[in-house]
C-alpha cells in the first residue's frame with residue numbers, strides 16, 4: 001500500500017478515538033468554563049482530523065489505480081466517521097439543546113410551586129425547541145446511516161483499534177527484522193534501478209560501493225555464479241540479478257506503492273517490454289560505446305530503429321495511460337528504462353554526438369525527460385559531469 005497513507009491513517013484513528021471520548025465526557029460537564037475549554041480542544045482536534053483526511057486523500061490520489069481505489073474506499077469510511085464526530089460536536093455546542101434543558105428544569109421546578117400561564121408558555125416553547133433539536137439530530141443520523149450503513153459505523157471503532165495495534169506491531173517487527181543492503185557501483189544502471197525501487201517504496205537501506213577491479217568477499221560470497229552487482233542482502237539473504245531483485249522488492253514490500261499493475265495480463269506485458277529493453281536495447285547501447293568510426297554510426301542507426309519499435313510497441317500495449325507524466329507513480333518499466341536511457345544526455349556529451357535522435361525518437365526522449373524530472377529519479381541518476389568524464393575517458397568521441 002503506502003507507508004505515508006498508513007502513517008496518516010494511524011494518526012487519524014488515534015485522534016478520532018480521542019475526540020469521541022472527549023465529546024462524551026464534555027457533554028457531562030456542568031462547569032461551563034471547563035466545558036468551553038473542552039469544546040475548544042475538540043474543535044481544534046476536528047480541524048486536525050480534517051487536515052489528515054485531506055492529506056490521505058492527496059496521497060491516495062498520487063498512487064496507482066488499484067491501490068488508489070482501495071484507499072479512497074477507506075477514506076470514505078473515515079469521512080463518515082469524521083461527520084459523526086462533527087454531529088456529536090454540534091450536539092454538544094448547540095445552544096438550543098442547553099437552554100431547552102435548563103428551561104425545562106426551571107419550568108418543571110416552578111410548576112411544582114406555581115403553575116403560571118407565563119411559565120407554561122415557556123415550557124411549551126422549550127419542548128418545541130427540544131423537539132426541533134431532536135429532529136435535526138435524527139435527520140443527520142438518517143443521512144449518515146443512508147450514506148455509510150449501520151455496520152460500517154459499528155465496525156469502525158473495532159477496525160480503528162485493530163489498525164492501531166497491527167500498525168504498531170508491524171513497525172516494531174520491521175525495526176527488528178529489516179536489514180537491507182545494496183551492493184553496487186555508482187555508474188551502473190542495473191544498480192540504479194534497484195536503488196530507485198527501494199526509494200520509491202520507502203525502504204531504508206545501506207549502500208555499499210563495490211570495487212569491480214578487486215571484488216569483495218561479500219560480493220563473491222553472495223553472488224558466486226555471476227560475481228556481479230547489484231546484489232541485494234535482505235536480513236543476510238542474498239538476491240542477485242537486477243530484474244529478480246526488483247520482483248523480490250515488489251513482493252516483499254507489497255504494502256508500499258506497487259511497481260507492477262494488479263492485472264496479470266498487464267503485468268505480463270510490462271515484463272515483456274522490460275525484457276526487451278534488457279535483451280535488445282541495453283546491448284545495442286553498449287555496442288555504440290565499444291564500436292569505432294563507421295561501426296559506431298551503424299550501431300547508432302540500429303539503436304534508433306530499435307528504440308522506435310520499442311516505444312511504438314509500448315504505446316500500443318499501454319495506450320493512453322502511457323507514457324509516465326508528472327504526478328503519476330513510477331512503474332517497473334519507468335524504473336528500468338529511466339535509470340538507463342534517462343542518462344541519454346550523458347551518452348551524447350561523452351561521445352560528442354546525438355546518439356538517440358530527436359527526429360526519430362522525440363516521444364521516447366520526452367518520456368525520458370519527464371522521468372528525469374521525478375525527484376527520486378533525480379536523486380538516483382549519477383551526477384552528469386562525473387558520468388561524462390568517466391565515459392569520455394574510456395570511449396571518447398570518434399575523430
Ligand SMILES: N[C@@H](CCC(=O)N[C@@H](CS)C(=O)NCC(=O)O)C(=O)O
Nearest residue numbers: 188190212227228229230241242243
Ligand atoms: N544482468 C545483470 C547485469 C549486471 C551487470 O552487468 N553488472 C555489472 C556492473 S553494471 C558487473 O557487476 N560487472 C562485473 C563483471 O562483469 O565482472 C543484472 O541485471 O543485474
